[in-house]
Amino acid sequence: MEANGTIGVIGVGEIAKAIVEGLCENATAAPGFALSPRGAANAADLARRFPTVSVCATNQEVVDRSAVVILAVRHEHREPVLGALDVPADKVVVSAMAGVGFAELRRLLRTGAPLVRAIPLPAVRDRSSVTVVHPGHPAASALFDPLGGTLVLPDEDAFAVYSTLTATISTHLGYLVSLTEWAARQGVSTEDASRYVRSMFRNVGLALGDDTRDLPRLAADHETPGGNNERIRTAWLDHANLTALHEALDDRLDDLR
Incomplete structure (x- = not known):
């Protein structure tokens, strides 16, 4: 898979798994995915089921091979995982990490790459869930539009309101x-x-x-x-x-x- 067409995923929990399944299951042209070794069981299962999915040896390899990097790391693991990454400015980072704002993401990643926050829900697996994002970015729309649509929010305050709604x-x-x-x-x-x-x-x-x-x-x-x-x-x-x-x-x- 070429880097300019690959979606990287760091932290392969249930939400990340749902994104991969939504974009790959019965797809005529599934995108390439480079998965991190975090969430090894889910990553191995997805690589076994879908030919465009592979598992990387390290989180940095995920970044190096991908144009868009999805961060789905657990909140308590954010410091050691994100702090160890080298993210070039030509990548697009989509964070699905609840409660981690842009200021903290910039501090941990130390990158000038575009950052997008997103709230994907499990129903993206069935391509039936609107995903909230801020700010809007073509890479985020390309990622989430096929999964049920993208709702672009104007600021982080609005994003926090929608994040609160998901807590119900x-x-x-x-x-x-x-x-x-x-x-x-x-x-x-x-x-x-x-x-x-x-x-x-x-x-x-x-x-x-x-x-x-x-x-x-x-x-x-x-x-x-x-x-x-x-x-x-x-x-x-x-x-x-x-x-x-x-x-x-x-x-x-x-x-x-």
Whole structure:
């Protein structure tokens, strides 16, 4: 693979794996990938499955072989990993590392290369997830447009807001766990309750694809005045609980900024 067509990945965790799978699975012209030895099991699996993917001996080799370098290193490993890299100015660095701003990236990488921050989500694997980026860059658009689209943000403050939103994913799933646990306490089968909750919310989620209705409209269309849905929503999403949620989001946003 030639360097000018290769995407390098340093830190091959689940997000990086999803990006590679999204761009390579059943692709007519899959890009070349140079993967780091970090995340060895995932890297080996991807190299075995896709002919345009290879595993490098070192992180520096990833940089040397690539035109675009994706950083997906765990937060606690950023200092030793990024600090050891020599990144020439003709590379493009796309950081998928949460909570690591441009100032810190510049300090650690000591490079004049263009830097882009991005929030790819696991659904890029299915080419169905919009990826938030800042700033916009042609290399980032080429990377994420095929995976569900690119949403370019104007500044790092806005980027922090979207990063905060991603912190609610496991809360949503935990809500479904809570519903299943409640049903089981009423004496129904946990397995049956889980199957029903999964089916119910999987199909509700399909409505999110209808861009002709905004989110308040979708919510209204799923309830009737005085009905079951409205009674649970107004009882649970009362002022106190909404305030607690917004305060938790504010706290997380402050940390990210």
